[in-house]
Amino acid sequence: MRHFELYVAVRYLLARRKQAFLSLISLISTVGVSVGVMALIIALALMTGLQQELRDRIVGSAAHVYVWKVGEGGIADYQAEVATLSAQEHVRGAAPAVLGKALVTTDKGEGFITVKGIDPQLETRVTDIARAMTSGGLAGLAPASETDPDGIVIGSELAQRLGVAVGDTVSVLTPHGSLSPMGMMPRTRRLEVVGIFTLGLFEFDSAYGFVSLPVAQRLVDRDRVDFVQLRIDDIYAAPQVAEQLSARLGNGYITQDWADLNQSLFSALWLEKMAISITIGLIVMVAALNIVASLILLVMEKSRDIAILKTMGASAGSIMTIFLLQGLIIGLVGTTVGAAAGLGVAWVCNTYKLIRIPMDVYQVSYVPFRIVPWDFAMVILAAVVICFVATIYPSRQAARLDPAQALRYQ
DSSP: OHHHHHHHHHHHHTOOGGGHHHHHHHHHHHHHHHHHHHHHHHHHHHHHHHHHHHHHHHHHHSOSEEEEETTTTSBSOHHHHHHHHHTSTTEEEEEEEEEEEEEEEOSSOEEEEEEEEEOHHHHTTTSSTTTTEEEEOGGGGSOSSTTSOOEEEEEHHHHHHHTOOTTOEEEEEEEEEEEETTEEEEEEEEEEEEEEEOOSOHHHHHHEEEEEHHHHHHHHTOSSBOEEEEEESOGGGHHHHHHHHHHHHOTTEEEEEHHHHTHHHHHHHHHHHHHHHHHHHHHHHHHHHHHHHHHHHHHHHTHHHHHHHHHTTOOHHHHHHHHHHHHHHHHHHHHHHHHHHHHHHHHHHHHTTOOBOOHHHHSSSBOOOOOOHHHHHHHHHHHHHHHHHHTHHHHHHHHTOOHHHHHTTO
């Protein structure tokens, strides 16, 4: 019996001659579902890809958790603090840091940067700076002899702006200087570029310079470390780990995680993802309305056929099933085509990096596309359910058709 209902449903969808207009409406409905599903998959892939790419670059460029010691102007014995924090649960690495602002200049350019003082051996445990080196390395931060200049590692964008390469020297000017009869005189130091990195995040590649801890302390006139950076085993557990460390270490410490520091950015991206999903999801709703319209027209056109089927013994359930199957076929075909097209477009755009964007605005040079299996499955399921629900009303109307009334004027 089910084969009979499926056969009739397919025959009605592929109507010819006088009913060609109905087939055209069914085709338009199918295309509408395909376009909606494709657009929704591409939009979700775009926003998810942008979120994941920014997250990966942020957590690779910076630490997962930061620990400050309050009330003492910094951390005096950072080795002891690093040892204590490294022994904590979920912590995979710890490293000290000193931050300051400076103006770096050469004969070819200048720029304001954030100077970060690091311990080269410990820094590699909390950030990806060592793997991001395109030339030189962190080992050169410590001068070979007392007569050699101190080293600095800068980003590729900054190196291009300054017109320098490994081995060149730059002048670093900081507001912390020497007191003179003219007032506070800024301090200028000559540093040798010993490495160039590309972390993939414009903020770091264009405005960060890494130096050794002693050099940073002299540049910013501090004798203590500002904070200790931590890398943990699960980036999504960073908020919980930060809270646990704060409670465990006591009131003298303050902790902050990467998600809290970038909360506004990821909240904005999430809102954009939801807004785009809802907006494009309306396309599928419009396609569902087309299905309703096409089935209502089909019921009106096929009222004589429905009456004949009922007089031949077809039950109301069978008639309803015929039209339900029609809507379901439209939904399944449209969803399958749209899902395949969405996957293909997202793969091509991501593989060949077709959509380029300003790196200084969005932090990345191109729009990445990432399809999450859960999002993909939800789009397909939602499209099929919407299409199925759209068929219920016209199917019930067809099942309720009175054969006597339908055949009276035939």
